[in-house]
Amino acid sequence: MNELVLLGDEAVALGAIHAGVSGCFGYPGTPSTEILEYIIDTVEHSGGPVAQWCANEKTAYETALGVSFAGKRALVTMKHVGLNVAADPFMNSSLCQIKGGLVCVVADDPSMHSSQGEQDTRFYADFAMVPLFEPVNQQEAYEMMAEAFEVSEKWQVPVILRMVTRLSHSRAHITTVTAPRNENILEKGSPADWMLLPALARKNYAKMIDKQDDLVSWSNAWERNTLKLNPARKDLAIITSGLGRNYFDENLADYTAACGEKGLPSILHVAGMPLPLDKIRALADTAETILVIEEGMPFIEKQLRGLIPGKNRVTGKFTGELPRAGELNPDTVRAALGLPVKKTILDSVSVPELPARPPQLCKGCPHHDSYTSLNKAVEILNTKEGKVSTVVTADIGCYALGAVAPLKAIETIVCMGASIGMARGAAEAGYKYAFGVIGDSTFLHSGITGLVDAVSTKTPVTIIILDNSIVAMTGCQPTMLPSSQLEQIVLGVGVEKEHLRIVDAKPNLVEDNTKVILEEAEYRGVSVIIMVRECLEAARLRKKKEAIANG
Ligand code: SF4
Numbered sequence: 001m002n003e004l005v006l007l008g009d010e011a012v013a014l015g016a017i018h019a020g021v022s023g024c025f026g027y028p029g030t031p032s033t034e035i036l037e038y039i040i041d042t043v044e045h046s047g048g049p050v051a052q053w054c055a056n057e058k059t060a061y062e063t064a065l066g067v068s069f070a071g072k073r074a075l076v077t078m079k080h081v082g083l084n085v086a087a088d089p090f091m092n093s094s095l096c097q098i099k100g101g102l103v104c105v106v107a108d109d110p111s112m113h114s115s116q117g118e119q120d121t122r123f124y125a126d127f128a129m130v131p132l133f134e135p136v137n138q139q140e141a142y143e144m145m146a147e148a149f150e151v152s153e154k155w156q157v158p159v160i161l162r163m164v165t166r167l168s169h170s171r172a173h174i175t176t177v178t179a180p181r182n183e184n185i186l187e188k189g190s191p192a193d194w195m196l197l198p199a200l201a202r203k204n205y206a207k208m209i210d211k212q213d214d215l216v217s218w219s220n221a222w223e224r225n226t227l228k229l230n231p232a233r234k235d236l237a238i239i240t241s242g243l244g245r246n247y248f249d250e251n252l253a254d255y256t257a258a259c260g261e262k263g264l265p266s267i268l269h270v271a272g273m274p275l276p277l278d279k280i281r282a283l284a285d286t287a288e289t290i291l292v293i294e295e296g297m298p299f300i301e302k303q304l305r306g307l308i309p310g311k312n313r314v315t316g317k318f319t320g321e322l323p324r325a326g327e328l329n330p331d332t333v334r335a336a337l338g339l340p341v342k343k344t345i346l347d348s349v350s351v352p353e354l355p356a357r358p359p360q361l362c363k364g365c366p367h368h369d370s371y372t373s374l375n376k377a378v379e380i381l382n383t384k385e386g387k388v389s390t391v392v393t394a395d396i397g398c399y400a401l402g403a404v405a406p407l408k409a410i411e412t413i414v415c416m417g418a419s420i421g422m423a424r425g426a427a428e429a430g431y432k433y434a435f436g437v438i439g440d441s442t443f444l445h446s447g448i449t450g451l452v453d454a455v456s457t458k459t460p461v462t463i464i465i466l467d468n469s470i471v472a473m474t475g476c477q478p479t480m481l482p483s484s485q486l487e488q489i490v491l492g493v494g495v496e497k498e499h500l501r502i503v504d505a506k507p508n509l510v511e512d513n514t515k516v517i518l519e520e521a522e523y524r525g526v527s528v529i530i531m532v533r534e535c536l537e538a539a540r541l542r543k544k545k546e547a548i549a550n551g
Pocket of ligand 1: 367473
């Protein structure tokens with residue numbers, strides 16, 4: 001055994017390594033990034049599985065699927081919205097008879113600390129009818145990885161392990177196993193199990209449906225789904241899940257004092273899916289009302305209404321005992337339990353209202369200069385036309401901070417790669433000057449296909465690729481291809497050579513770059529401007545590495 005202090009993400013990573021994973025793939029996205037970073041770092045220093053960043057979550061999932069088909073254990077990591085990108089292979093893989101264990105770790109971001117949505121991955125697991133594990137702490141995150149691989153192989157299904165921001169990014173002590181598992185088998189899956197031709201897919205779908213009863217039986221027997229009954233308490237029973245359990249436990253001493261040891265409600269902790277129906281029914285038999293304390297959307301609460309229709313009053317996020325949006329915390333759970341608000345030191349001091357401090361680009365960031373050029377061009381164009389004739393769509397990355405003052409340069413941020421399609425849509429709708437702003441990594445992730453569409457329809461748009469040579473926002477992971485290849489890709493898609501402009505995003509070239517933007521904006525076809533300058537943080541890390549390499 002080994003004692004370590006790890007982030008939740010690192011515990012997942014080490015759990016996968018110790019479970020004998022052979023291939024690990026992912027796309028960076030907060031709060032999941034540290035999982036693959038930890039594995040890549042471990043491999044660099046002491047060897048281990050193949051660990052690679054991929055162009056996007058879909059290609060990462062597909063690569064992991066290939067490892068599984070070859071008979072070895074595979075891990076794929078992403079943030080919650082990344083699963084939207086990987087949804088096609090994910091959903092279809094649930095119909096394949098998984099060979100080597102396949103675990104997809106998805107980190108949800110309730111409260112949207114660094115995300116554009118609050119979606120809850122449990123709905124995807126339910127949609128695909130696959131098991132999902134939900135650790136409450138770092139130790140469980142570590143241990144559940146091995147269990148998830150075993151369940152994946154036993155029932156030949158992909159398994160999701162759901163993390164959330166607070167668990168991914170907090171550190172705790174964990175104990176690891178002594179003997180990591182070695183994965184040496186190389187034995188392909190059967191083609192009939194992996195070719196989703198309609199006739200075969202129908203059979204596989206029937207198999208998947210047949211597995212559901214077994215999976216529910218497993219979930220009923222799974223010792224992590226713990227049920228503690230108190231038939232004496234007839235008014236209330238509680239279900240906890242994920243971090244909801246931690247917040248309940250934080251209030252347990254006060255709650256016990258309030259209820260008395262013998263007056264505590266029956267409680268079921270749900271550690272994963274499918275839901276343990278027998279345990280839920282046993283709980284429902286004890287009390288009139290069930291309070292559900294779960295992190296994320298009211299998934300279990302919603303399921304209960306179908307599983308035990310009309311039998312109990314189900315309370316939680318739909319009924320207002322807990323907030324419908326955002327993360328839970330000890331205080332919100334405390335209020336749901338009917339405990340008085342806890343006094344803190346802040347109640348006895350008066351704290352002046354502090355001014356808001358919205359996030360900003362780093363001082364000297366190349367995006368600032370690019371946006372300054374774009375803002376000048378937009379102003380000139382609108383003045384010339386005598387009305388608002390410009391649209392500036394943008395994308396996900398550091399450059400999304402161009403939305404806030406003082407730049408206020410962009411008008412939309414929807415999802416990875418959307419800027420190009422949206423600029424094209426706005427141009428088709430009638431806006432004369434449509435600009436799509438996208439980073440180099442986001443362009444490779446899912447911008448290329450939007451550009452293909454625009455080229456095919458010859459829609460007058462100007463795409464601005466902000467090339468800072470790194471995936472900056474998530475901590476400077478490498479882009480999949482070097483900047484030098486962007487030009488070839490853009491030309492290969494069909495953008496005309498004279499309308500591909502490559503400029504330096506330097507402060508002394510702001511006026512020159514404004515002129516380039518104005519020239520290309522007038523072109524009534526697809527133009528691309530690549531604005532190049534290395535991210536400051538990436539430059540700092542590069543120089544540090546070079547200094548170490550040079551001794
Ligand atoms: S990390 Fe790099 S790209 Fe992001 S704001 Fe800072 S300098 Fe700009």
